[in-house]
Amino acid sequence: MNAPEAAFLDRALDIARHAAQAAAQVIDGYYRGQYRAELKSDATPVTEADVEAERAIRAVLREAFPDHAIHGEEQGRDGDGDFLWLVDPLDGTKSFVRRNPVFSTQIALMHRAELVLGVSCASQFGQMAWARRGGGAFLDGVPLQVAATADISEAVVSTGNLKSLARGPRWSALGELLIDANRGRGYGDFLHYHLLAQGSVDVVIESDVNILDIAALSVIVREAGGLFTDLHGAPLDMETRSVLAAVPALHAGVLERFKGWSHA
Secondary structure, eight states, X not given: OOOOOHHHHHHHHHHHHHXXXXXXXXXXXXXXXXXXXXXXXXXXXXXXXXXXXXXXXXXXXXXXXXXXXEEETTTEEEOOSSEEEEEEEEETHHHHHTTOOOOEEEEEEEETTEEEEEEEEEGXXXXXXXXXXXXXXXXXXXXXXXXXXXOGGGOEEEEOOOHHHHHSTTHHHHHHHXXXXXXXXXXXHHHHHHHHHHTSOSEEEESSOOHHHHHHHHHHHHHTTOEEEOTTSOOOOTTOOOEXXXXXXXXXXXXXXTTTXXXX
């Protein structure tokens, strides 16, 4: 199949937003109430909200696109073909469990290994961001555009998960970057990517991620005019574990600082 047309992507984006809203209803119903939390094999928590939200998303996607594959955080992958939906129903379960509202639902569509649309729904923030290839990025219907920051001395740098980076030989590179930057922050999860896309943050760095965490966000940042790679400068794929997302004028310079780091 050729690259999907704009009309198809617009429809798929509408369906993805609907799926995210269905998940939000489930998640919000549990957030202030009672639920069971268990530890998965990787020692991360999973709750009834995670499982039921993914179920709700899959039901919406399956009804609209029965021939598409879906890969979800809780139920794994089923199906094959050119189109693959990437679903993290509750990204930030640790925050959710501790009544910290920095969590979200992430839904992205990949066509032949290219990420072509993404939806990031942070229901407790009252935010939904979305984008599709060539269509721009939006936050609650308002167009998004990254900042025009051109010098690291004027930049806001936000960091997320950094355990691998802290163990590696380039931890000092991050320290030097934060010294040179205007401000260092740790907004984390969906939040610093939304802020990057809207022009409030200039650089985002993470060393421990899963593609399901960032697939949708990468499309949103890209369509807002930003650059989104891993810490080696490589484009995202199913094995991506690190992130360097930045405004165009700063990405190459920050990447140079981390050159040679072998633990991403």
